[in-house]
Amino acid sequence: xxxxxxxxxxxxxxxxxxxxxxxxxxxxxxxxxxxxxxxxxxxxxxxxxxxxxxxxxxxxxxxxxxxxxxxxxxxxxxxxxxxxxxxxxxxxxxxxxxxxxxxxxxxxxxxxxxxxxxxxxxxxxxxxxxxxxxxxxxxxxxxxxxxxxxxxxxxxxxxxxxxxxxxxxxxxxxxxxxxxxxxxxxxxxxxxxxxxxxxxxxxxxxxxxxxxxxxxxxxxxxxxxxxxxxxxxxxxxxxxxxxxxxxxxxxxxxxxxxxxxxxxxxxxxxxxxxxxxxxxxxxxxxxxxxxxxxxxxxxxxxxxxxxxxxxxxxxxxxxxxxxxxxxxxxxxxxxxxxxxxxxxxxxxxxxxxxxxxxxxxxxxxxxxxxxxxxxxxxxxxxxxx
Numbered sequence: 001x002x003x004x005x006x007x008x009x010x011x012x013x014x015x016x017x018x019x020x021x022x023x024x025x026x027x028x029x030x031x032x033x034x035x036x037x038x039x040x041x042x043x044x045x046x047x048x049x050x051x052x053x054x055x056x057x058x059x060x061x062x063x064x065x066x067x068x069x070x071x072x073x074x075x076x077x078x079x080x081x082x083x084x085x086x087x088x089x090x091x092x093x094x095x096x097x098x099x100x101x102x103x104x105x106x107x108x109x110x111x112x113x114x115x116x117x118x119x120x121x122x123x124x125x126x127x128x129x130x131x132x133x134x135x136x137x138x139x140x141x142x143x144x145x146x147x148x149x150x151x152x153x154x155x156x157x158x159x160x161x162x163x164x165x166x167x168x169x170x171x172x173x174x175x176x177x178x179x180x181x182x183x184x185x186x187x188x189x190x191x192x193x194x195x196x197x198x199x200x201x202x203x204x205x206x207x208x209x210x211x212x213x214x215x216x217x218x219x220x221x222x223x224x225x226x227x228x229x230x231x232x233x234x235x236x237x238x239x240x241x242x243x244x245x246x247x248x249x250x251x252x253x254x255x256x257x258x259x260x261x262x263x264x265x266x267x268x269x270x271x272x273x274x275x276x277x278x279x280x281x282x283x284x285x286x287x288x289x290x291x292x293x294x295x296x297x298x299x300x301x302x303x304x305x306x307x308x309x310x311x312x313x314x315x316x317x318x319x320x321x322x323x324x325x326x327x328x329x330x331x332x333x334x335x336x337x338x339x340x341x342x343x344x345x346x347x348x349x350x351x352x353x354x355x356x357x358x359x360x361x362x363x364x365x366x367x368x369x370x371x372x373x374x375x376x377x378x379x380x381x382x383x384x385x
Contacts, residue, residue, distance in 0.1 A: 023280040027299040028287070030252040033178045033223045042152045042177060046122040049150040056120035060320065067311055067319055067367055073120035074354060076321035078334045080128025081106045081142060082135050083326040087158055088196040089184070091227065091272055093260045093338060094129050095196070102129065102338070103327035108138045110328055110348070112145055117351060123152040126176075128325065129337050133161040133171070143174035156180040156225070160198060162206035169213055172221060180225045181207060181248075186238035194231060204246055211247025223250040227257065233277040240286055244293035251290065253278075254300035261336040261374035305380040308369040315378060318363045324350070332362065335378070342374055 032039040047054040059072035084101035085094045094100050115121065124146055126132065132139045132155060146153045153176045162168040171179065185191025188200040207224070214221055224243045228236070236253065243251040257273055259266035283299065290297035307313040315333075322344075323331040329339035330347040344362075345353050353359055365372055371379050 023283070024278065024299070024301050027283055027301070028297075030223065030250070030298040030300055031296075033220050033250050035220075039152065039177070042150070043122055046150045046152060050119055052119045053122065057122065060120075063319070065311060067314060067363065070319060070355070070360070070363065073118055073351065074321050075120055076123045076125075077114075077118065077121060078125045078128060078321065078323040078337075079106070079111065079114070079142075080130065080324065080326045080337070081111065081126060081132050081139050082130040083128065084134060085130040085158070086134065086160060087131070087198050090194050090196065091229065091257055091269060092129070093262070093265060100130075102340070103325065105135050105138070106324075106326045106328065108141055108145075111142045114324065114328075114347065114350065115146060115149060115151070121151055123154075125154045125156075125334070127156040128323065128334070130326075131158050131161065133157055133167055136165075140170055140174045143171075143176050147175045147177075152177050154178040154180065156182065158182050158195065158198070159203045159206045159210070162210055163202070168206060168210035172210065172214055172217060172219065176221060179210070179222045180252075181210075181222055182227070183207070183224050183239070183242065183246075184227050184229070185232050186235040186242050190232050190235060194229065204242070207246040207248070215247070220249055222248060223252055224248040225252050225254065227254050228274050228277045229257075229272045230274045231272070233274040236277065236282065236286060237289065240289050240293065240295060240297060243290075243295045249294060250296045250298070252298045252300050253286075256300060258335040259377065260338060261341045266377070305383075306378050307380050307383045308366060308371065309383065314366055315375065318359070318366055322354075332375075336374060 047057055056072045057075060060075050063069045063072065082105045083103045086100070088095040088100060126142060126146065143153060143155065155176050157179060159181045162171065182195070183191070183203070184194045185200065191200040192198050211222055224246070226232070226239050239253070240251060255275065255277065257269050259269060278299070287297045306315045317333040323334050323337055324347045325331055325339050327339070328347045330344040330350060330353050331337060331339050332342055332344070336342055344358055347353065362372065366375070369383060371383065
């Protein structure tokens with residue numbers, strides 16, 4: 001399942017409903033596993049790598065106060081190296097796909113060409129709808145290629161394949177800046193009922209392997225990520241204990257689910273969302289126990305919807321980034337993550353698409369309040385023209 005976390009700032013919401021109480025707004029948001037200072041230092045290295053990248057970023061910053069001007073290339077991309085998975089998670093659209101696969105894997109050369117074309121990139125998420133390690137060596141080569149260009153790289157794994165070929169070592173050695181690991185149950189029964197096709201004991205053993213190796217290397221790269229749902233909300237304290245046992249120093253609880261831009265998933269997720277899972281007392285207790293165990297506990301929740309009425313409340317995706325699928329199609333965002341829902345065209349010529357008529361029309365619809373149907377769930381109800 002795709003997890004999207006804007007590294008420093010909370011974005012506006014995905015389709016999942018989140019409790020709209022004041023205390024949720026004030027909870028600590030997930031920070032980069034390696035720390036915010038390290039993230040900022042990496043961004044400066046990224047900007048210094050190529051003068052075109054810095055010039056592009058400066059254009060982007062100037063345009064943030066006037067979204068009518070998009071004279072720059074994307075500064076971020078979500079890049080899906082595979083659209084296939086060995087799990088069939090209950091909240092994920094991959095479970096709808098024939099044999100858990102939508103399209104072919106992204107060739108390494110296509111990935112390299114994309115990054116060479118997109119010289120403005122300072123950050124990517126290398127993962128989409130699927131388990132990236134299923135691609136093997138090509139995926140690890142993609143990580144190294146991006147890091148050699150000083151691009152900050154986040155990736156996500158279900159941890160099921162980390163023991164094979166010492167992937168836990170090879171993944172850390174490829175030098176990703178952050179590895180999010182999805183753990184949606186604190187015991188075998190809960191975990192395997194949500195993450196169908198999984199083996200809980202194998203996943204936790206693999207988490208211990210990658211975390212022990214990270215400590216051996218003297219790096220902090222992993223984060224345990226829990227999507228809170230009705231079926232696991234009773235286990236919130238147990239997740240903190242499990243994170244410490246598995247060797248994590250960072251744990252994020254997420255309340256947000258997406259309907260993937262599809263009504264049928266919106267219906268399916270209504271009974272899954274656990275919008276009232278947290279109380280102020282419980283959050284304080286989880287964070288306190290985390291401090292005792294050496295685990296930073298954070299919360300990924302969104303209490304405010306986007307609004308077209310103020311420039312700084314618009315969805316940022318059309319103006320700074322997009323999602324490139326494994327078959328090189330351009331998709332608006334990771335909460336859709338499927339070109340069969342929305343397809344802007346062939347991402348092999350992303351420069352032309354980004355500045356093209358269709359994308360500019362898409363941006364204009366956001367600016368003027370004519371919100372596209374697939375985007376309406378992320379906007380306030382009174383702004384959904």
